Amino acid sequence: MILKSVNTSLFLSIVLLISSCTGVKSQSVKTNEIKTTRPNIIIIMTDDQGYADVGFNGSKEMITPALDKLAKEGTIFSSAYVTHPFCGPSRAGLLTGRYPHEFGSQFNLPANSEKSVGEGIPLSEKFMSSQLQESGYYTGIIGKWHLGAVAGYEPKDRGFDYFYGFLGGGHNFFPEDYVKKYKQQKEAGNKNIWEYLAPLQRNGVEVEESEYLTDELSHDAVRFVNNASKKDQPFFLYLAYNAPHTPLEAKEEDMQKFSNIKDKARQTYAAMVYAVDRGVGELVVALKATNQYENTLIVFLSDNGGRTDQGANNAPLRGVKGDTYEGGFRVPMFFHWPNKVPAGKHYEYPVSALDLYPTFVGLAKATISKDKQLDGKNIWNSIVKSENARKGEMIFSMRHRAGFSDVGVRQDEWKATKAYNGPWKLYNIDSDISEKHDVSGKYPEQLEKMVLGAKKWSEKHTEPRWFDPESLSKVWTDKEMAKFLNTFEISK
Structure with missing residues (x-):
């Protein structure tokens, strides 16, 4: 009867006093304090999504209310760059904090690489996930990996406590289709079944799912948040959607929402983006329901530019996925964290996906390993103050083609581009965004x-x-491409 009349704060004070007097430490209070002083961190990465293909970047065709709300309540980055205009190297750069060219990962891992390559991103590269894991974060990846499909190079080997998704570079979306095809080919004795048909994995164990893949990944992200919220530690989630990457496959009910779009590829693409947005909305609901929303930094971006031949739109940027024009490696991006990230702002200065590693480690109050090389920098204070985090510094992109290399360089308001074996050109990108x-x-x-x-x-x-x-x-050997012959010559 006495305890019922005591208010909550007084009761907690008595408990803490008793604990201190008896020499017993309250571990839950201690870990909760640690947890709330460091944010949960969620990276939401889409695959081949065009610069213009979100409402917050001005699209009139895409329906992305969940993403738009987060972007509007956070800071939108108008000049965000990834490290490469292709999927695998871009993701390698994101998670290692280094340009992939510096450790031999400047090409995509080929399909079914577990047989043809037998390795992944060099083990000498410490992933962001490992750094956060060591600092006390519960870490998870859901979706696309594409960084090594053999033992020793898989997510659980690179600092992720939890993995659900697929190891290769892509996947079909409808399980009623890909599960059937996979079983048929396996029964027929095919030893090299296309990785897009392979079963999904949960922590190394194959699973058979029945939902449209984007929805399944979203629902698993919700499950992750629900489980992580019960732990006495902050969490890091890398939600790597494979939409709207090909194959262009969307649910019929989502397609109907875009019946005004007559181009079939564009219509399907829009429906795929809509499914991602729906999942992001569900993730936000889960964060709020578990009281994690206020202490969670959400970062959204695409892994590279979109394919305009497969429904994407990179306007007003020039170029497409694979290019060193802006459309190849300048991507839509925002930061959202209530009362921490400036709301309703546009950050116009150039930043790189390389900057996420040191920025996240800084927010996690962790110490970067002494032997870890990083090409990015902690941009947190500059974002908060709306200052140029990379004044005078250069951001690079390079794509190797058959016999020559394309290069893109951004520095403040300037963009230098060498594309399709043509001459170097210079643009004032602030006034000439379309190059x-x-x-x-x-x-x-x-x-x-x-x-x-x-x-x-x-x-x-x-x-x-x-x-x-x-x-x-x-071609690499015959053309002596490693010597970069003529690559850095300027026509007079």
Whole structure:
């Protein structure tokens, strides 16, 4: 009867007093204090989503209310870049905090790489997930991996406590289709079944699911949050959707919402993006229901530019996935964290996916390993103050083609581009976002400085550990591509 009349705060004070007097430490109180002083961190990454294909970047065709609300209540990055215009190298750069060219991962791992390559991202590279795990975070990845499909290189080997998804570079979306095909080919004795048909895995165990893949990944993310919220530690979730990457497959009820779009590829693509947005909305509901929302940093971005031949729109950027024009590696991105990330703001200065590793480690109050090399920087204070985090610094992209290399360099308001074996060109990207007007003749010293910067960066590159397609291996050798012949020559 006495305890019922005591208010909650007084009761807790008595409990803590008793604990201290008896020499017993309250571990739950201690860990809760640690947990609430460090944010949960969620990266939501889509696959091949165009710069223009979200409402918060101005799309009139995409329906993305959940993403738009988070973006509006957070900070939108108008000049966010990934490390490569292709999926695998981009993800490698994100999770290692280094340009993939510097450790031999400048090409996608080829399909069914467990047989043709037999390795993944070098084990010498410590992933962001490992760093956060060691600092006390509960870590999980849901969705696409594409960083190594053999033992020793899988998510559980790279700092993730939990994994649900697929190891390769992509996957079909309807299980009633891919499960059937996989079983048929397996029964027929096919030893090299296309990885897009392979069963999903949960912590190394194959599972058979029945939901449309995007929905299944979203629902598992909700389960992860529900489980993680019960732990006395913050969590890190890397939610790596494979939508709207090909194959273009969408639910009929989602397709109907875009009946006004006559182009079938664009309509299907829009429906796939809508399914992602629906999942993000469900994730937000779960965060609020578990009282994690206020202390969770959500970062959204695409892994590279979109394929305009497969329904995407990168406007007003020039170029597509695979290019070193802006459309290849400049992506939609936002940060959201209530009362921490400035709300309703646009951050116009250039930033790189490389910056996420040191920024997250800083927020986690962790110490980066002494032997860990990073190419990015902690941009948190600059975001909060709306200051240029990379003033005077360069952001690079390089894509190797058959016999030559394309390069893109961003520095403040300038963009230098070498594409399709053409000459170097310079653009004032702030006033010419579509890279239409070459001003290299007017500012030759600026172009020379950026090209020399890219050349110096290239000197840190290593030989590719694999090629995609594998036929490029011979081209690489025959054309002596590692010497970057003519790559850094400026036409006079």
